[in-house]
Amino acid sequence: MNVALSTPVADTARPKLEVQKLDAWFGNVHAVKDISLGVDARSVLAIIGPSGCGKSTFVRCLNRMHELTPGARSEGRVLLDGEDVYAVDPVYLRRRVGMVFQRPNVFPTMSIRDNVVAGLRLNRVRADYEAIVERTLTQTALWDEVKDRLDASAIALSGGQQQRLCIARALAVEPEVLLMDEPASALDPIATAKIEELIDELKQQYTIVIVTHNMQQAIRISDKTAFFYMGVLIEHGTTQQLFTRPERRETEDYVTGKFG
Amino acid sequence: MASGADTPRHAHLGDRAFAAGITLLGGAVLLVVGIIVVACARLSAPAFAKLGFFRFLTGSDWNPVEDSFGALPFIYGTLVTSAIAIVVAMPVAIGLALFLTEMSPSRVRRFVSFFVEILAAIPSVVFGLWGLMVLVPILRDVVEPALQHRLGFLPLFQGAPMGIGFLPAGIVLAIMILPTIASVTIEVLRTMPAALREGALALGATRWEAIGAVVLPYARRGIMGAVILGLARALGETMAVTMLIGNQPEIHGSLFAAGYSLPSVIANEFAEASGAVHTGALAGLALVLFGVTLMLSASARLLVRLSARRLVAA
Ligand SMILES: Nc1ncnc2c1ncn2[C@@H]1O[C@H](COP(=O)(O)OP(=O)(O)O)[C@@H](O)[C@H]1O
Numbered sequence: 001m002n003v004a005l006s007t008p009v010a011d012t013a014r015p016k017l018e019v020q021k022l023d024a025w026f027g028n029v030h031a032v033k034d035i036s037l038g039v040d041a042r043s044v045l046a047i048i049g050p051s052g053c054g055k056s057t058f059v060r061c062l063n064r065m066h067e068l069t070p071g072a073r074s075e076g077r078v079l080l081d082g083e084d085v086y087a088v089d090p091v092y093l094r095r096r097v098g099m100v101f102q103r104p105n106v107f108p109t110m111s112i113r114d115n116v117v118a119g120l121r122l123n124r125v126r127a128d129y130e131a132i133v134e135r136t137l138t139q140t141a142l143w144d145e146v147k148d149r150l151d152a153s154a155i156a157l158s159g160g161q162q163q164r165l166c167i168a169r170a171l172a173v174e175p176e177v178l179l180m181d182e183p184a185s186a187l188d189p190i191a192t193a194k195i196e197e198l199i200d201e202l203k204q205q206y207t208i209v210i211v212t213h214n215m216q217q218a219i220r221i222s223d224k225t226a227f228f229y230m231g232v233l234i235e236h237g238t239t240q241q242l243f244t245r246p247e248r249r250e251t252e253d254y255v256t257g258k259f260g
Numbered sequence: 261m262a263s264g265a266d267t268p269r270h271a272h273l274g275d276r277a278f279a280a281g282i283t284l285l286g287g288a289v290l291l292v293v294g295i296i297v298v299a300c301a302r303l304s305a306p307a308f309a310k311l312g313f314f315r316f317l318t319g320s321d322w323n324p325v326e327d328s329f330g331a332l333p334f335i336y337g338t339l340v341t342s343a344i345a346i347v348v349a350m351p352v353a354i355g356l357a358l359f360l361t362e363m364s365p366s367r368v369r370r371f372v373s374f375f376v377e378i379l380a381a382i383p384s385v386v387f388g389l390w391g392l393m394v395l396v397p398i399l400r401d402v403v404e405p406a407l408q409h410r411l412g413f414l415p416l417f418q419g420a421p422m423g424i425g426f427l428p429a430g431i432v433l434a435i436m437i438l439p440t441i442a443s444v445t446i447e448v449l450r451t452m453p454a455a456l457r458e459g460a461l462a463l464g465a466t467r468w469e470a471i472g473a474v475v476l477p478y479a480r481r482g483i484m485g486a487v488i489l490g491l492a493r494a495l496g497e498t499m500a501v502t503m504l505i506g507n508q509p510e511i512h513g514s515l516f517a518a519g520y521s522l523p524s525v526i527a528n529e530f531a532e533a534s535g536a537v538h539t540g541a542l543a544g545l546a547l548v549l550f551g552v553t554l555m556l557s558a559s560a561r562l563l564v565r566l567s568a569r570r571l572v573a574a
């Protein structure tokens with residue numbers, strides 16, 4: 001690390017999220033192998049790689065969702081602002097590290113409004129819920145589309161709207177890191193474009209780790225990219241460098257579409 | 261995808277024969293049910309003619325010697341014992357189902373599921389015997405006096421603790437319907453998309469909070485269906501109740517008192533019924549019982565189906 005650069009603003013010198021020698025298993029399946037990387041605050045890291053290479057497992061280790069799967073375990077360290085996430089209460093951790101899933105998973109028994117504030121209610125946060133609903137739905141470009149039917153059931157929304165609602169729901173608890181596991185893979189191109197636009201805005205405020213199988217998407221939205229293959233981190237660098245001048249043969253083959 | 265209209269009909273002769281056979285069987289089942297209802301109705305005609313349907317339903321005197329027949333004590337006994345059964349079984353069964361689907365390690369789960377299945381397989385006469393030999397003495401000597409001591413000011417817990425009566429019948433019913441409610445609830449919870457639970461957990465919910473905020477609201481209707489299926493079973497259960505309820509056609513506010521139930525009186529008196537009116541009154545009770553359980557089962561299925569439909573929408 002460049003010491004001269006880091007001195008004036010010591011806080012930004014340390015990555016927001018630091019993964020050290022992370023291994024993860026499902027029973028005997030070794031899904032994530034000895035991965036180390038850092039994610040800077042207010043940047044977007046894209047994780048790419050063929051399906052089954054451990055991308056989801058990796059991000060699920062970052063907010064300790066991985067350990068909820070029966071038979072799953074992990075080793076290694078994940079540091080959030082230098083603090084080992086495996087040493088804190090996972091419930092508290094998950095408020096600081098939000099997650100958006102591949103398929104929109106709005107709560108079907110709740111209204112749009114209740115979906116947004118579900119995390120606040122669950123954590124018994126007292127706040128101006130109305131203001132938060134408006135702010136997060138505006139952030140996710142959903143406010144104008146739903147402001148007249150906030151009490152309608154969330155499942156009445158389209159897939160793209162549901163996914164943006166899920167993002168609003170994640171933002172409402174004000175996490176510092178946002179994990180997104182192929183958030184646009186179930187969406188049409190227009191909805192996808194909206195989500196990408198949104199991510200671009202969110203990175204002013206949040207640290208984002210996004211899994212994507214769409215390389216164009218990674219190029220459009222990310223600052224850094226990590227290429228995973230069979231559970232191993234093959235290459236990690238700035239997005240531009242990784243796509244234009246990959247150092248590893250496997251990366252080149254993958255980004256040029258020779259396999260995957 | 262080829263639509264059904266494009267496919268030549270003769271190509272599926274086997275399918276069509278199968279469908280016809282199934283339809284026929286289904287029709288036969290309906291027919292049998294219809295025959296039973298008609299037979300009961302015809303059998304009960306003399307009683308209704310003599311007493312009037314309304315007086316029969318609301319009468320509380322049951323005296324075959326004087327041809328005086330009122331259904332109320334039996335309806336009451338059936339409802340009270342079933343209510344006890346539901347109040348006791350529902351929280352336990354739902355808690356068990358939640359524990360088995362949400363919390364427990366798989367070894368525990370297999371063991372407890374096996375135990376619940378065994379419970380469902382025990383013949384009801386064995387439950388009745390167990391009730392008489394184990395439960396009744398405990399209730400009479402320990403539980404009922406204690407309840408009376410603490411809560412004796414409530415009409416529910418007044419009168420001499422006899423052991424036999426509404427309470428043991430209701431408790432044994434609770435044990436008998438527990439597997440029904442638990443297993444249907446487990447089915448309902450299993451169909452719950454894992455993504456919803458994960459959504460709550462990812463927001464910082466504990467497991468219990470996720471259950472309260474997402475799992476239970478989602479499964480609510482299905483669980484209600486499970487409870488109603490259990491209730492239907494409780495309403496119709498004959499043997500164990502007959503052995504434990506005391507078989508007195510009386511209406512008492514106290515759970516310690518003896519009573520009677522619809523299926524019990526039919527089973528006890530039908531074989532030696534004295535004359536057409538007595539037989540008719542018993543057949544009338546059968547119709548009442550059938551009507552109640554039919555309505556409950558139908559609404560249970562509807563609820564379960566509605567909750568399954570919501571699942572598809574999600
Ligand atoms: N619940 C699970 N149980 C067992 N193995 C799993 C489970 N989930 C994923 N795996 C395995 O772990 C590996 C990585 O999966 P995943 O992280 O989902 O890959 P990706 O998100 O890159 O497609 C795969 O080999 C997959 O089969």
Ligand SMILES: [Mg+2]
Nearest residue numbers: 055056057181
């Ligand atoms: Mg994945």
